[in-house]
Amino acid sequence: MMRTTWRIGKVFGIAINIDSSWLIIFALVIWTLAGAHFPQQYPRWPTWLHWMVGVITSILLFGSVLGHELAHSLVAIGQGEGVHSITLFIFGGVARITEEPDEPLKELLMAIVGPLFSLATAMAFGVLWFLTRALIQPLSALARYLAMINVSLAIFNLIPGFPLDGGRVLRALIWGLSGDLKVATRLASWAGQGIAFLFMLGGTWQIFGGRWLDGLWIIFIGWFLYSAATSGYRQVLVREMLGEVRAGDLMTTDFATVSGDLTLQQLVDEYVLRHREHSYPVADVGLLRGIICLHDVKAVPRERWPFTKISEVMTPWAELETVSPGDGGSTILARLNARDVGQLPVVEGERLIGLLRRSDVLRYLQVRMA
Ligand SMILES: [Zn+2]
Numbered sequence: 326m327m328r329t330t331w332r333i334g335k336v337f338g339i340a341i342n343i344d345s346s347w348l349i350i351f352a353l354v355i356w357t358l359a360g361a362h363f364p365q366q367y368p369r370w371p372t373w374l375h376w377m378v379g380v381i382t383s384i385l386l387f388g389s390v391l392g393h394e395l396a397h398s399l400v401a402i403g404q405g406e407g408v409h410s411i412t413l414f415i416f417g418g419v420a421r422i423t424e425e426p427d428e429p430l431k432e433l434l435m436a437i438v439g440p441l442f443s444l445a446t447a448m449a450f451g452v453l454w455f456l457t458r459a460l461i462q463p464l465s466a467l468a469r470y471l472a473m474i475n476v477s478l479a480i481f482n483l484i485p486g487f488p489l490d491g492g493r494v495l496r497a498l499i500w501g502l503s504g505d506l507k508v509a510t511r512l513a514s515w516a517g518q519g520i521a522f523l524f525m526l527g528g529t530w531q532i533f534g535g536r537w538l539d540g541l542w543i544i545f546i547g548w549f550l551y552s553a554a555t556s557g558y559r560q561v562l563v564r565e566m567l568g569e570v571r572a573g574d575l576m577t578t579d580f581a582t583v584s585g586d587l588t589l590q591q592l593v594d595e596y597v598l599r600h601r602e603h604s605y606p607v608a609d610v611g612l613l614r615g616i617i618c619l620h621d622v623k624a625v626p627r628e629r630w631p632f633t634k635i636s637e638v639m640t641p642w643a644e645l646e647t648v649s650p651g652d653g654g655s656t657i658l659a660r661l662n663a664r665d666v667g668q669l670p671v672v673e674g675e676r677l678i679g680l681l682r683r684s685d686v687l688r689y690l691q692v693r694m695a
Pocket residue numbers: 393394397417418419436439440482490
């Protein structure tokens with residue numbers, strides 16, 4: 326499945342992305358706040374005020390989730406882990422893309438700091454509510470809601486089901502006790518699936534009780550948890566199966582490269598029609614300059630193709646995910662997943678020596694499984 330993500334900025338060197346699913350959630354949150362929550366709590370406010378406070382509260386809620394994720398990421402960076410980007414889906418903690426920690430204690434610290442951040446944020450908003458409650462009602466209403474939501478965020482993320490923070494804490498504890506990451510992940514993932522099932526059951530119960538909107542929300546969260554728990558476990562299995570394999574073993578050395586000086590028209594006529602590849606590394610005397618893919622070409626109007634150079638529209642080297650021949654399975658997976666790309670250039674310094682395709686990794690896994 327193709328997911329669309331947008332990059333909205335960079336904080337502490339970490340790219341901040343928004344998944345398309347987040348926009349739906351964001352709109353739903355604004356609608357719930359401005360259309361239902363604030364009008365019920367403060368019926369005497371004018372409608373524009375409901376919407377204004379609703380929108381500002383939603384943006385601050387978004388900031389709270391981002392802060393939670395940044396707390397995880399900064400601890401990870403402090404421990405020498407690579408954090409490439411944060412992608413916001415719905416609730417923080419599930420969508421974080423980092424390389425997996427290699428010690429139980431590291432994972433424990435990384436996991437717990439998110440909920441602690443949310444609790445601290447809740448306390449700050451609680452204080453703001455207390456100070457403004459008799460003076461500025463819209464501000465105190467906003468602070469009260471955000472205090473409650475940050476407490477909920479902390480509690481929700483502490484649910485002991487992998488891959489939520491609480492599940493990661495559970496996994497770190499079992500891992501520390503048993504010394505076996507796979508067993509720990511399996512147990513934490515089962516806990517996650519069990520809890521997800523309870524959510525869906527509870528949501529169904531709510532619907533039968535007539536509270537269909539609450540019920541749908543709870544079922545939705547349950548479904549989300551369930552898919553996260555199963556895919557999180559699968560990732561660990563795959564990582565384990567990739568084991569000792571190196572990028573250099575899986576890469577292809579038989580591929581076409583193009584020069585950045587070619588025009589898009591030449592690329593299409595001489596390469597795309599012949600090789601039928603979706604994307605081409607752009608190299609200059611063996612040094613990697615970037616990657617050009619058909620999406621980049623299609624973004625340029627056809628009549629401009631003879632006058633546009635590849636180097637003008639390619640994804641430049643600095644923005645590419647690459648691997649070294651010595652990189653192992655978990656790095657390969659993390660890089661492939663970081664931007665959801667189909668292939669990674671394999672480089673030694675700037676020198677392009679191979680291409681690692683997602684399909685080659687999959688084929689290797691199939692052979693291993695058989
Ligand atoms: Zn978290």
